Amino acid sequence: MQAGVFPIGLGAGAVSALLYAAAASGSPLALVLLYVAPLPVLLAGIGWRHHAGIVGATFGALALTLLVGPKTGVYFAIAVGFPAWWLAYLALLARDGADGAPAEWYPVGRLVAWCAAIGALLVAATIPLVATSLEEYRAALRDVFSKALQAAGPTPQLPGGQDPKALIDFMALLAPGLAATFWTLSSLFNLWLAGRIVRASGKLVRPWPDIARFELPRGASLALLGGFAGSFLPGLPSLVAELVSATFLMAFMLLGLAVMHVTTRALPARGLLLFALYALLVFMPWIAIFLAGLGLAEQFLGIRRRFGPPPGGPPTAVANLP
Template sequence: MSPAPLLLIGVAAGSVSALLYAAAASGSALALMLLYVAPLPILLAGVGWRHHAGLAGAAFGMVALTLAIGPKTGLYFALAVGLPAWWLAYLALLARVDAATGVTEWYPVGRLVAWCAGLGALLVAATVPLVGSTLEEYRAALRDVFSKALMGASPGGEAPQLPGGQDPKAVIELMTIAAPGLAATVWTLSTLLNLWLAGRICRSSGRLVRPWPDLAAMDPPRAAALILAAGFLGSFLPGLPGLIAALFAATFLLVFTLLGLAVMHVTTRAAPARGLILFALYALLMLQPWIALFLAGLGLSEQLFGIRRRFGPPPGGPPPTAPANLP
């Protein structure tokens, strides 16, 4: 495809993405949802029309927001939305050809998941200095936000009565401690969902370059377990280093939770009640999120012992339909 159509597609994707990002400024719940889907147009452009269109979209969105709102908004858009979406689209189509066999090897899904986790932790970590220069300042700012939100929900502006007689101060403190890790995890999960949606839409329209991967066969790099362990141990450090380490622990815990789910998908393939088992598992995960710890343990066991190998190789995908991003 000539550069002009790619540029037009990138401009269109960047415009939509920038509008979604700007709409989040209102601070409403719906606006925050729009913020999480802001990378999707750039991912669609990058996956469907190669990474050149995604890069054009990221650049146009940054320039448009810089001119319309200000340079800080344009810079934040580029760092939080545009460039991560372009990079993930580039990696998703990255491939190499084995000189001996002529087989095209595509960038592994497990590495894409690990990239999303690393980016999620880094982006939330990058916002910390904008809120406070120390851990105490950062948590004080979060505590103030949650206090105002909780008190504002009460008609008299006083501490509301919580179910079970819970102490509002204790709830606010828990939210203050959990919020950074939760934000990084939600960003990682939303980015994975956006990448999946971009792939499915491009596949349905016939524009997907790579064959659709068997997601249940995802295999994160070995370094992911080391990052999880280092993040967990580092979270005990005092100050901001401990907070940043906890962000990586949270996002890479999600990586191994997804790997645990992949193990369940593979090991239940021959089960007659597979659909019911998986439905019950996902429902339980939604109702009792702490189940994720057991799934993460299963994911770690898979990386150590290769549980899925005992259930046969994954089915192959269709052949590629277009050139890849060959290195």
């Protein structure tokens, strides 16, 4: 165990808990603070190994329990502290190669799959706190969005003079899946940012991977298809299945983007093409479905292998066994 693990872990836990507590203030930056709350624990876990991460997660939960309340401490532990520690632990997990071969590091694609699974599970865990049936859950969401629209001013009119109630119903239908996918993306972004910061400090022991070459595990396609099939079930199980299908659809969309990054590497106008692709993704989010389809095709057909050598073993490095 490295020297300074406990001070670093305590500091990371304190900052993370402070961000989490500030997110409850209701300010416009509340959601931003909530989604960046795992970053200090990730920094500690990646820079000073998972021992510092577990210290940070535990201390943050205990501090919130004593200063705010047991419920807040438990929520922090489940939603922020321990998921961040787990991702940091996996990111530095490695095993020595046989006969002096390079160390085998935990695959990036499995980290993406873990972020998708955690995103779905965290939103699913909030369902019992809101309602005990799908109808109650949808009604609670509609009430929240209705009050939000009323507080914002005059109720907007939809094109064609449709009842604004349709907008509220639509938002209540999409909100859980959007929350799960956004949590997945924020987890991935925090993990990437923590890795870049630790790398810049010279403390990253894992070689930086070629992210565009990541591969999702085979089980990811089963999770996506199983979630889609489960969405036809009645009641709350259908909602949980929708969350799983939404987050793994996001994972395959990222794989589709990785395919585009690899297949355009030899093109002179690569920068312009990728800029146009991301702009379309922002202004026409529905194209994410086509990118996810490209990601599924990549998993079964190996499209990127036709544009360079297949993903090989990780670069040589000293294995860091947590």
